[in-house]
Amino acid sequence: MACTRNEVRVMIKSDEDILAARQEGRELAVRLDFGPSELAVIATSISELARNLLLYAKNGCIVCWAIESEPKTGIVIQATDEGPGISDVEAALRDGYSTSGGLGLGLPGVRRMMDEFAIVSHKGRGTTVTTIKWKE
Amino acid sequence: MQVPILKQGPYLIASVQAALKDADLTGLRDALTEQVGTYRSRGVIVDVTALDVLDSFACRTLSDIASMIRLRGAQTVIVGIQPEVAFSMVQLGLKLEGVATALDLEEGLEYMKRRTKRIQNGLYEK
Numbered sequence: 001m002a003c004t005r006n007e008v009r010v011m012i013k014s015d016e017d018i019l020a021a022r023q024e025g026r027e028l029a030v031r032l033d034f035g036p037s038e039l040a041v042i043a044t045s046i047s048e049l050a051r052n053l054l055l056y057a058k059n060g061c062i063v064c065w066a067i068e069s070e071p072k073t074g075i076v077i078q079a080t081d082e083g084p085g086i087s088d089v090e091a092a093l094r095d096g097y098s099t100s101g102g103l104g105l106g107l108p109g110v111r112r113m114m115d116e117f118a119i120v121s122h123k124g125r126g127t128t129v130t131t132i133k134w135k136e
Numbered sequence: 137m138q139v140p141i142l143k144q145g146p147y148l149i150a151s152v153q154a155a156l157k158d159a160d161l162t163g164l165r166d167a168l169t170e171q172v173g174t175y176r177s178r179g180v181i182v183d184v185t186a187l188d189v190l191d192s193f194a195c196r197t198l199s200d201i202a203s204m205i206r207l208r209g210a211q212t213v214i215v216g217i218q219p220e221v222a223f224s225m226v227q228l229g230l231k232l233e234g235v236a237t238a239l240d241l242e243e244g245l246e247y248m249k250r251r252t253k254r255i256q257n258g259l260y261e262k
Contacts, residue, residue: 015158019155051192
Protein backbone atom coordinates (compact mmCIF):
# COMPACT_ATOMS: atom_id res chain seq x y z
CA MET A 1 0.00 0.00 0.00
CA ALA A 2 1.42 3.38 -0.91
CA CYS A 3 2.08 5.81 1.86
CA THR A 4 -0.09 8.83 1.14
CA ARG A 5 -0.87 11.95 3.08
CA ASN A 6 -3.93 10.19 4.41
CA GLU A 7 -2.17 7.12 5.69
CA VAL A 8 0.31 6.52 8.46
CA ARG A 9 2.12 3.27 9.15
CA VAL A 10 4.27 2.61 12.19
CA MET A 11 6.12 -0.62 13.00
CA ILE A 12 5.84 -1.40 16.71
CA LYS A 13 8.96 -2.93 18.21
CA SER A 14 9.46 -0.94 21.43
CA ASP A 15 7.59 1.39 23.77
CA GLU A 16 8.98 4.37 21.82
CA ASP A 17 7.09 3.14 18.78
CA ILE A 18 3.84 3.18 20.76
CA LEU A 19 4.40 6.89 21.29
CA ALA A 20 5.25 7.45 17.61
CA ALA A 21 2.14 5.56 16.41
CA ARG A 22 -0.06 7.52 18.78
CA GLN A 23 1.38 10.86 17.68
CA GLU A 24 1.28 10.13 13.96
CA GLY A 25 -2.23 8.71 14.17
CA ARG A 26 -3.35 11.72 16.14
CA GLU A 27 -1.82 14.10 13.60
CA LEU A 28 -3.70 12.35 10.81
CA ALA A 29 -6.93 12.72 12.84
CA VAL A 30 -6.16 16.42 13.35
CA ARG A 31 -5.79 16.82 9.57
CA LEU A 32 -9.15 15.08 9.17
CA ASP A 33 -10.61 17.70 11.51
CA PHE A 34 -11.67 15.48 14.42
CA GLY A 35 -12.68 17.26 17.65
CA PRO A 36 -10.70 17.18 20.94
CA SER A 37 -12.66 14.32 22.59
CA GLU A 38 -12.44 12.22 19.44
CA LEU A 39 -8.71 12.91 19.19
CA ALA A 40 -8.18 11.69 22.75
CA VAL A 41 -10.22 8.57 22.04
CA ILE A 42 -8.31 7.87 18.80
CA ALA A 43 -4.90 8.40 20.43
CA THR A 44 -5.84 6.24 23.42
CA SER A 45 -7.10 3.45 21.16
CA ILE A 46 -3.88 3.48 19.14
CA SER A 47 -1.92 3.33 22.37
CA GLU A 48 -3.84 0.32 23.68
CA LEU A 49 -3.69 -1.56 20.39
CA ALA A 50 0.03 -0.86 19.96
CA ARG A 51 0.75 -2.00 23.50
CA ASN A 52 -1.14 -5.24 22.85
CA LEU A 53 1.11 -5.85 19.82
CA LEU A 54 4.22 -5.52 21.98
CA LEU A 55 2.80 -7.49 24.87
CA TYR A 56 1.40 -10.47 23.02
CA ALA A 57 3.17 -10.61 19.65
CA LYS A 58 6.49 -8.84 20.50
CA ASN A 59 6.03 -6.69 17.39
CA GLY A 60 3.52 -5.67 14.78
CA CYS A 61 2.25 -2.80 12.73
CA ILE A 62 -0.23 0.06 13.26
CA VAL A 63 -1.75 1.54 10.12
CA CYS A 64 -4.21 4.44 10.16
CA TRP A 65 -5.97 5.83 7.15
CA ALA A 66 -8.81 8.11 6.22
CA ILE A 67 -12.08 6.58 5.05
CA GLU A 68 -14.96 8.21 3.19
CA SER A 69 -18.45 6.78 3.28
CA GLU A 70 -20.78 9.52 2.08
CA PRO A 71 -21.67 11.62 3.94
CA LYS A 72 -19.34 10.45 6.68
CA THR A 73 -15.57 10.78 7.12
CA GLY A 74 -13.70 8.55 9.45
CA ILE A 75 -10.37 7.14 10.46
CA VAL A 76 -9.48 3.48 10.35
CA ILE A 77 -6.99 2.15 12.86
CA GLN A 78 -5.64 -1.29 12.13
CA ALA A 79 -3.26 -3.30 14.31
CA THR A 80 -1.68 -6.35 12.70
CA ASP A 81 0.68 -8.91 14.13
CA GLU A 82 2.03 -12.33 13.28
CA GLY A 83 1.98 -13.45 16.90
CA PRO A 84 0.44 -16.51 18.56
CA GLY A 85 -3.15 -15.40 17.89
CA ILE A 86 -5.91 -15.09 20.49
CA SER A 87 -7.22 -18.50 21.57
CA ASP A 88 -10.46 -17.14 23.05
CA VAL A 89 -11.52 -13.94 21.26
CA GLU A 90 -14.77 -13.67 23.21
CA ALA A 91 -12.94 -13.78 26.53
CA ALA A 92 -10.37 -11.25 25.29
CA LEU A 93 -13.24 -8.82 24.68
CA ARG A 94 -14.51 -9.13 28.25
CA ASP A 95 -13.59 -6.41 30.74
CA GLY A 96 -10.94 -7.50 33.19
CA TYR A 97 -9.81 -10.53 31.21
CA SER A 98 -6.04 -10.59 30.79
CA THR A 99 -3.42 -13.25 30.20
CA SER A 100 -0.57 -10.79 30.68
CA GLY A 101 -1.20 -9.48 34.19
CA GLY A 102 -2.51 -6.19 32.77
CA LEU A 103 -5.80 -4.54 33.61
CA GLY A 104 -7.63 -6.38 30.85
CA LEU A 105 -9.23 -3.17 29.61
CA GLY A 106 -7.38 -2.83 26.30
CA LEU A 107 -9.56 -4.57 23.73
CA PRO A 108 -12.97 -4.12 25.42
CA GLY A 109 -12.03 -0.50 26.10
CA VAL A 110 -11.07 0.14 22.49
CA ARG A 111 -14.32 -1.48 21.34
CA ARG A 112 -16.25 0.87 23.64
CA MET A 113 -14.37 3.95 22.49
CA MET A 114 -14.48 3.35 18.75
CA ASP A 115 -17.56 3.18 16.50
CA GLU A 116 -16.72 0.00 14.65
CA PHE A 117 -14.59 -2.89 15.74
CA ALA A 118 -13.59 -6.17 14.11
CA ILE A 119 -11.08 -8.77 15.13
CA VAL A 120 -9.69 -11.66 13.10
CA SER A 121 -7.32 -14.06 14.80
CA HIS A 122 -5.76 -17.31 13.63
CA LYS A 123 -3.97 -19.45 16.14
CA GLY A 124 -0.26 -19.46 15.39
CA ARG A 125 -0.61 -17.01 12.52
CA GLY A 126 -1.52 -13.72 14.10
CA THR A 127 -4.24 -11.19 14.78
CA THR A 128 -5.69 -8.20 13.00
CA VAL A 129 -7.83 -5.69 14.86
CA THR A 130 -9.62 -3.12 12.69
CA THR A 131 -11.52 -0.20 14.20
CA ILE A 132 -13.17 2.91 12.82
CA LYS A 133 -14.05 6.23 14.38
CA TRP A 134 -16.52 8.34 12.41
CA LYS A 135 -16.39 12.09 12.65
CA GLU A 136 -19.35 13.55 14.51
CA MET B 137 12.04 12.53 28.02
CA GLN B 138 12.67 12.73 31.74
CA VAL B 139 10.14 14.50 33.93
CA PRO B 140 11.59 17.36 36.01
CA ILE B 141 10.87 17.10 39.74
CA LEU B 142 10.86 20.36 41.69
CA LYS B 143 11.13 20.58 45.44
CA GLN B 144 8.71 23.15 46.81
CA GLY B 145 8.85 23.30 50.62
CA PRO B 146 7.58 19.99 51.99
CA TYR B 147 6.26 18.89 48.58
CA LEU B 148 7.65 17.45 45.38
CA ILE B 149 6.11 18.66 42.14
CA ALA B 150 6.56 16.56 38.99
CA SER B 151 5.49 18.48 35.87
CA VAL B 152 5.02 16.27 32.88
CA GLN B 153 6.01 18.44 29.90
CA ALA B 154 5.37 16.16 26.94
CA ALA B 155 4.10 12.72 25.99
CA LEU B 156 5.99 10.01 27.84
CA LYS B 157 7.37 6.63 26.88
CA ASP B 158 6.59 3.76 29.22
CA ALA B 159 10.17 3.84 30.50
CA ASP B 160 9.86 7.57 31.34
CA LEU B 161 6.78 6.85 33.42
CA THR B 162 8.36 4.04 35.41
CA GLY B 163 11.46 6.27 35.76
CA LEU B 164 9.27 8.99 37.26
CA ARG B 165 7.72 6.46 39.65
CA ASP B 166 11.12 5.34 40.89
CA ALA B 167 12.54 8.87 41.15
CA LEU B 168 9.56 10.10 43.21
CA THR B 169 9.62 7.12 45.55
CA GLU B 170 13.32 7.74 46.13
CA GLN B 171 13.22 11.53 46.47
CA VAL B 172 10.33 11.55 48.90
CA GLY B 173 12.86 10.01 51.32
CA THR B 174 15.81 12.16 50.29
CA TYR B 175 13.89 15.39 50.89
CA ARG B 176 11.61 14.01 53.62
CA SER B 177 8.65 15.31 51.59
CA ARG B 178 5.10 15.15 52.88
CA GLY B 179 3.43 15.14 49.53
CA VAL B 180 3.86 14.59 45.82
CA ILE B 181 1.97 16.51 43.12
CA VAL B 182 2.02 15.06 39.61
CA ASP B 183 0.93 17.62 37.01
CA VAL B 184 -0.36 15.99 33.80
CA THR B 185 -1.85 19.14 32.22
CA ALA B 186 0.36 18.71 29.13
CA LEU B 187 -0.75 15.15 28.41
CA ASP B 188 -3.32 14.50 25.68
CA VAL B 189 -3.54 10.79 26.48
CA LEU B 190 -3.61 8.74 29.66
CA ASP B 191 -3.79 5.12 28.54
CA SER B 192 -4.05 2.02 30.71
CA PHE B 193 -0.30 1.82 31.27
CA ALA B 194 -0.04 5.47 32.31
CA CYS B 195 -3.01 5.12 34.66
CA ARG B 196 -1.62 1.99 36.22
CA THR B 197 1.72 3.72 36.77
CA LEU B 198 0.04 6.79 38.33
CA SER B 199 -1.90 4.49 40.61
CA ASP B 200 1.33 2.64 41.52
CA ILE B 201 3.01 5.99 42.26
CA ALA B 202 0.20 6.92 44.66
CA SER B 203 0.39 3.54 46.43
CA MET B 204 4.17 3.55 46.71
CA ILE B 205 4.28 7.15 47.97
CA ARG B 206 1.66 6.29 50.57
CA LEU B 207 3.75 3.34 51.71
CA ARG B 208 6.65 5.79 52.06
CA GLY B 209 4.49 7.87 54.40
CA ALA B 210 3.51 10.74 52.09
CA GLN B 211 0.49 11.83 50.01
CA THR B 212 -0.01 12.05 46.24
CA VAL B 213 -2.36 14.16 44.17
CA ILE B 214 -2.67 14.07 40.38
CA VAL B 215 -3.55 17.45 38.87
CA GLY B 216 -4.51 18.78 35.45
CA ILE B 217 -6.35 15.89 33.78
CA GLN B 218 -7.89 17.58 30.72
CA PRO B 219 -11.62 17.14 29.93
CA GLU B 220 -11.07 15.08 26.77
CA VAL B 221 -8.51 12.92 28.56
CA ALA B 222 -11.01 12.30 31.37
CA PHE B 223 -13.60 11.37 28.71
CA SER B 224 -11.41 8.76 27.04
CA MET B 225 -10.24 7.38 30.41
CA VAL B 226 -13.81 6.75 31.52
CA GLN B 227 -14.68 5.20 28.15
CA LEU B 228 -11.70 2.90 28.47
CA GLY B 229 -12.80 1.97 32.01
CA LEU B 230 -9.98 3.73 33.86
CA LYS B 231 -11.23 5.60 36.90
CA LEU B 232 -8.03 6.01 38.92
CA GLU B 233 -10.02 5.07 41.99
CA GLY B 234 -8.27 5.60 45.29
CA VAL B 235 -6.00 8.26 43.79
CA ALA B 236 -6.55 11.90 44.81
CA THR B 237 -7.02 14.36 41.95
CA ALA B 238 -7.35 18.14 41.74
CA LEU B 239 -8.23 20.57 38.96
CA ASP B 240 -4.82 22.21 38.62
CA LEU B 241 -1.55 22.87 40.44
CA GLU B 242 -3.07 25.59 42.61
CA GLU B 243 -5.88 23.30 43.80
CA GLY B 244 -3.38 20.48 44.22
CA LEU B 245 -1.24 22.59 46.55
CA GLU B 246 -4.33 23.59 48.55
CA TYR B 247 -5.31 19.93 48.83
CA MET B 248 -1.81 19.02 50.03
CA LYS B 249 -1.79 21.79 52.64
CA ARG B 250 -5.14 20.65 54.06
CA ARG B 251 -4.21 17.02 53.91
CA THR B 252 -0.77 17.24 55.50
CA LYS B 253 -1.98 19.70 58.15
CA ARG B 254 -4.65 17.26 59.22
CA ILE B 255 -2.10 14.49 59.51
CA GLN B 256 0.21 16.72 61.58
CA ASN B 257 -2.66 17.68 63.89
CA GLY B 258 -3.60 14.06 64.21
CA LEU B 259 -0.08 13.23 65.30
CA TYR B 260 -0.07 16.00 67.93
CA GLU B 261 -3.35 14.79 69.38
CA LYS B 262 -1.92 11.35 70.14
